[in-house]
Amino acid sequence: MMRKLACAVFALALSLGAIQAYAQENVIEEIIVTSEKRAENIQNVPIAVSAYDQESLDALLINDAMNLQFNVPNMMVSRYNFSGGGSVRLRGIGSGAVGSAGDSGVGIHFNGLYLNSSRLFETQYFDVERVEILRGPQGTTYGRNTTGGVVNMISAKADTTEMSGGVTANFGNYDSREFEGFINLPITDTFAIRVAGQYQKRDGFIENAHTGDDIDDRDLFAVRVSMTWEPTEDTSLAFTFQHFEEDDKRTRSQKQACNRDPSGFLGCLPTGEMSYGPANGASTITGELFGTIGGILNGGIQTLNLFGYGLPIPGMFPADDFINSDTPQDPRKNNLDWTPVYKAEETMISFEFTHDFGNMTLTSITGWHDPEVYSEEDYEKSVASENWAAQLQALATLAAVPALPAAVAPALVGGPAEGLIPFIVELAPGLGYGLWAGNPALATYANGVPLLMPDGSVQSFNTAFGYDQSTSDPEQFTTELRLASNFDGDLNFMVGGFYMDYESEAHYVVRSTSLALIGQILPANPFLFPAPFGDPNNPQDEVNPHMQGYDNDTREYKLKTWAIFGELYWDISDRLSATIGLRYSDEKKSSKQRTCYLTFLQCGPFDPEGQSGFFFPSYKDDEITWKANLAYSVNDDLMVYGTVSSSYKSGGFNPISDSDQLVIDDPSNAVFRPETITAVEIGFKSTLMDGAMRLNGTMFYYDYEDLQVSKIVDVTSLNKNTDAEILGIEAEMLWLATPNLQLSFTGSWLDTKIKDFTDYDTADPNGDGSTGGLIRCNASVFLDTSPNGCGAGRIPGVLISQNGNELAQSPTLSFNVGASYQVDTGAGLILTLATNYYWQDSFYVRNNNAPHDKVGSWDVWNASARLSPSNATWYAEAWIKNITNDDYVVQQYLSTQVSGLFTNQFLLDPQTYGLTVGLNW
Structure with a gap:
């Protein structure tokens, strides 16, 4: 099949070269990208890359990463169940492992600086020069955690040539107000400063029926200061400072779904139709x-x-404290007795130095990153009836x-x-x-x-009541040094080094009246009812464990990684070029952490420094990754290319100690191995019809070894490894059909398969939806054949082959079609009408591929109408998103057996509309 598809792609590419061009005035503007860490026309880069400047982002109504996915093939962005920000996946690859030592498979960069933990998926895009999305493994030039690809947001730089500025104001439903602005000031001929900012405030998308208030609102702002200094014609220095803050009632998930188990054994059944409501x-x-x-x-x-x-x-x-609870079936309504709290801050500082030696260029990028987030949320998402x-x-x-x-x-x-x-x-x-x-x-x-x-x-x-607290406080220092040649001959090169020092603290606590009562009155407490001690707002200072229920505490996660890399570029002929790349990476991870399932049993009651129960895992590995690429220019308007490459993502330790029953049962559960990928990709890039059409296509095949996957067992993450195969096709088209009409299309097809992997399903231990023949131990479920009940040798479920199952969060088909039409009103004003439609196939949220794991297909339709003068000094735009006002579920998360196996759901934003006005000078 691979050979047939490859032949089809190349046949299409060659046929494009034979298309006769015809004369017309409209030509698509050239896009310059730095996807290979050098400035190039996007059509000359033999990589599957999508790029959008600020004008394109505005035209497509892309103001954040959630909307970016609608326009990039095989890209999925969703909210995350915990406080780690959004989750991004490219070609089915993303955050497979959960826990302090788990990493994303998509590298997130800001101005070329790698960010290990980022809030870029919560902030709004503003004053952007360009957003680049590189699909496919980037194991040499970008390296760390890029098995899926790279997202690089590049902010607008200070310009020494002219003064400029702009402001926009956006008003919409949900009492939405957004303001953005920038000003660029050349101080001298060689020094300039640019200041930009953004503020957003709106009401919540969800109504809390219990209080009558709305939640999941937004109240955030960001400011950025950029400076450019060019002391000589060959030397430039760029400094960027960015700060972001948020303080609102953002929710990590919107609804809780369950097919309630009347027997009270599983809480929620793995079969049948789910409705909104708590578990039994x-x-x-x-x-x-x-x-x-x-x-x-x-x-x-x-x-x-x-x-x-x-x-x-x-x-x-x-x-069952919630047996008669009133749970609204409207997906935009909840019944909560705890109002969410969400606070986040992020500070980034980057410094880029470039010097041109004539035939070589030296580039150094150094940065510091400090994001923090704190959130509280109703754990049961319901109000107790008893x-x-x-x-x-x-x-x-x-x-x-x-x-x-x-x-x-x-x-x-x-x-x-x-x-x-x-x-x-x-x-x-x-x-x-x-x-x-x-x-x-x-x-x-x-x-x-x-x-x-x-x-x-x-x-x-005097009722069941509980909330959780999630905090994350990482800090990162990163530096990269590159030397690139610019010889007149056929051979050039780029070599570099990378270093990152990352530290993080994270704390997740569940406090509930039920577990607090049990901990306070059972004899596990040697002295009854001690008063709380310590600072409850400081994760370093433990509080009385008898007043909470669950504690996952990572005190000192440390990551040190370095790499050396290089690429050789060879122009074999005027039309044929080759690239060979190599990278060596070294990583070391360590942590001080603990997970107390029932804190009154597992965390010391008199331990003000919170030292009991900690373990100190560590992990290290290294890897060599490589790349070989051939690109052939059939003519000036058509290039075909092929790449064979490898990439890897470091392994790590699971958040369980050697004394945990999971490790006693299977010692291999203590760690998860690094994942490696061998990728084959072929594609073409074409500019047709005298520059009026840009048509690009890609086909790829991935052979994954030890792909990292995760599930929740006994209220902790258990990361494991499986082999997998991925096959896919992508297409992107932009066509200026007439000087006034622009049409666009992106499409993707993805076929994923798990290979040779068996596992049990925590939501369905029997594997057939039944509850017979099961036993319970501390609310965890085991087969009745477990020889020692809760002890060693326990059997958590029937092993089921996942061979041939789809990888989680990998929709088979998705596409976007768009059109914009300009009308000259005759009064010196231009009216631009635009619309785009995105459709995504159904997919599974877990590798089990169980019926309740399936998220149905969904779509979103947006439109806008913009009025502006021909010189574009101002504009007024009316816009609408999610025209049909659908309440689609776009992501799900399955909870643990001890919580009743409920499912947290994440929804598409409701219909929003408004008016934006802007002024540029």
Whole structure:
């Protein structure tokens, strides 16, 4: 099949060379890119690359990365379930591994500077010179984590030749206000400064029915200062400072979906139709442990009554706290008792030095990057319908009665109340109280369960209530040095070196009243109800673990990596050229981290520095990647090329210690291996009809070894490796059909296959949608054939072959068609009418390819009408996005068994429209 497709592509390319050009005035403007780290016409670069300048971005209504994907073949950008920003994939490759040591397969660059953690997918594009998207592995010139490709955003530089400026104002529905502006000031003939800024504020896309407020709003701004100094004709220095801040109610996901399991075993069933609502709480860790404390509470009171206490029996805690919760079925409405909080900051500084020696050019790029993000969100995405008033009052009542005398204990031994002795019998003769009976600390539960709040205060609740906190605080230093020749002969070269020092801290905490109550009143707590200590807003200073439920803490993740690389360019003839590249990369990763599943059991209760439970994994590897490319110019308007290349992405350690049951069961689970790719790509680039049409096409084949994949097991990420194959075709066309009419098309076809990999499905342990023959342990599910239950040798599910399954997030087909038409109004004004339509095929969100993993096909249709004078000094534009106002699900995330296997969903933005006015000088 590969040979047939290759022949078809080359036959098409050769036929294009035979097309007879015809004279016409309209010619597509030339695009200059630096995709090979040297300035070239995009049509002369033998790489699949798309590029958009600020004018093109505005015309296509692309103001952020989410909208960029609609115009780039085989590009997918989506929100992310955690606080790591957006997720970008090219040709099905992106962030396969989850955790501190996991990396993206798409390299994100700002002005050529590699960013290990970026907020570029949350900010708006403003004052952009160009955005370049390189599809396919870039294992030599870009190197690190580019198995899928590269996205490089290049900001506008300060210009020493003339003063210029511009401002735009945008007003739309959802009370949206956006303002952008820049001013370029040449201070001298050799020095200039450019200042640009952007501000956005709008109401939320989602209504919180519980409070009547809206959420998922935006309130952010960014400012950039650029300076250029050209002390000589051969030397230039460019400095860029950029700062971004956000403080709003952005949500990490919009809705929670589930096909509720009535049996309460799985929480959400892996079959049948999903609706919006919470999982069956009986399946969660809360439901499981509440059965335990409810039994102790009721059994203890019944036993005390046998001795004449006469206390009311409260009944059991609710098996499902959300059984009657009101969950709106409108995808744009939620019912939340916790309002999201989202705060982010990002500072970038870059310095680029270039000196031309005549036949060689030296370039140095150095940068510092400091992004931070903090978020809070309602964990259950629902308001509990049941309350614990009777049970909590019973606990408070126990505080007021004396415990049974110690002398009674022998009479209870061997009977049904033996396990209740520590709770209702005095702990020592004459003490007068047990863990519960007679303990005055229980009196506070008449007011509810105390829970630590993000501001350090403690509030009490008598219902199930929980929220999570996610923080990330990385810092990066990067430098790259390149020397490129510019000889008159047939041979040229480029050599360089790269170094990055990256450190990060991340903290994810779930605090809930249910787990807090369990941790506070069960004897795992050696001293009941200690007050919170430490600073709850500082991840370095641990708080009382009995007031939370889950803690994933990465204190000191460190990454040091360096590389040397080079490419040789050989003009074999006037029409045939070759490129050979080589890169050596070396990486070292280390961390101090822990994951406390039930913090009251696994995190020390008296550990103010939060040192208990940490482990110190490390990982290192190195790799040589290479590239060989041939490009042939059939004529001045047609080039065909072929490339064979390799690339790699470093492996790492999973966020589990050697003592974790997952590692005990399978020691290979401690780490995941590096992924490597061998890629074959052929393509053509053509300029037809005397420059009126640009038509490019690419076909590629990837052979992946140890592709990194991930799933959640026992509330932690488990990253593994699989082999895979990817085959694809891409096309891009831009045609000035007449001087007034422009037509565009991008299309892609992708065929992905997993090879020789078996795994079990955490959402469907039996592999057939049934729940029979399963057992539970701390809310995790295992086959009843597990020889030791929760211990070693446990069997988490039936192994199912994934051989031939599609890779996650890899739609088979996608395309975009667009048109713009200019009308001369006769009054010196030009009216430009534009529209574009994007369609994407269905895809799976997990490699299991289960029915609930499938996201259906979706589309989006946008349009605009712009009025401006012929000199374009000002413009006014009316625009509309998502004309049909569809509420498509564009991404999903499956939660854990202990949370009930609910699915978080991410939605396409609703219909937005507005008016933009701009002024340029």
